[in-house]
Amino acid sequence: MGTGKKEATRRERQGKTGDGLGNVRTKGENFYRDAKKVKHLNMYKEGKAQRNAEGKIIKAASYQSRDIPNARIEPNRKWFTNTRVVSQDTLKAFRDAMEEKANDPYQVLLKSNKLPMSLIRDGKDTENGIKQHKAKMTVETSPFADVFGPKAQRKRVKLGVSSLDDLAGDTEKSMDTYRERLEQQKLLSGASGDPETLGDDDKPLTMAIEPVFDKGQSKRIWNELYKVIDSSDVVIHVLDARDPVGTRCLSIEKYLKEEAPHKHLIFVLNKCDLVPTSVA
Secondary structure (H helix, E strand, O other), rough: OOOOHOOOHHHHHOOOOOOOOOOOOOOOOOOOOHHHHHHHHHOOOOOOEOOOOOOOOOEOOOOOOOOOOOOOOOOOOHHHHOOOOOOOHHHHHHHHHHHHHHHHOOOOOOOHHHOOOOHHHHOOOOOOOOOOOHHHHHHHHHOOHOOOOOOOOOOOOOOOOOHHHHHHHHHHHHHHHHHHHHHHHHHHHHOOOOOOOOOOOOOOOOOOOOOHHHHOOHHHHHHHHHHHHOOOEEEEEEEEEEOOOOOOOOHHHHHHHHHHOOOEEEEEOHHHOOOOOOOO
């Protein structure tokens, strides 16, 4: 009998000390089912627990075992220290770099959500990323009892103005700002102008709004619009030349200014509607 047919001689001749994992087979694998098919069929059986003749669970189902494992956490000081912290020097350098690149039209900041933008934007009027009202901040820092009365901490009240003239000027300025904001809200609502000075043709009409004019303004459309804005670096805002101010979307402009100052907004004045139909 030749020596080449013996198993030990074959291993020595091929230079193998062991077969390794080449002959390892999955339970249930045969000529008709490969290992992938067997695993796929076993997946349907994993949802049930194995029980004996008495009905007791011998082997629990996947992720349903009631045995409490011996879980021990390694004692380490890192569990009690801060994570993802930034030093003041690094934060100042990042803030300076952002101020330099913010006004550059050729620089675009990508993925600002992963950067500590709230640490940079937070100022004296912001607390934890939330804008605080100045009057509320003043009342919280210096209550009425600490400013006026027998428990006053200062002899002179700390005011933003030094004289009555400055107070009157500040009041007029705030009133002008309020009127401008009110006029802007009227313009957006379509009720701009004084009704008494307007003619019969120019007065706003009180009538039911047809549902067809609400098309394209649903919540789903707005969500799709914000998805496009979030994935874009440059946003082009097309305005109608017949009414540029009325076709502006101030909510989008405010969103870009506050939430995404690194994005660029371009206004395009569309004059196609000014061409007469006879020429077109």
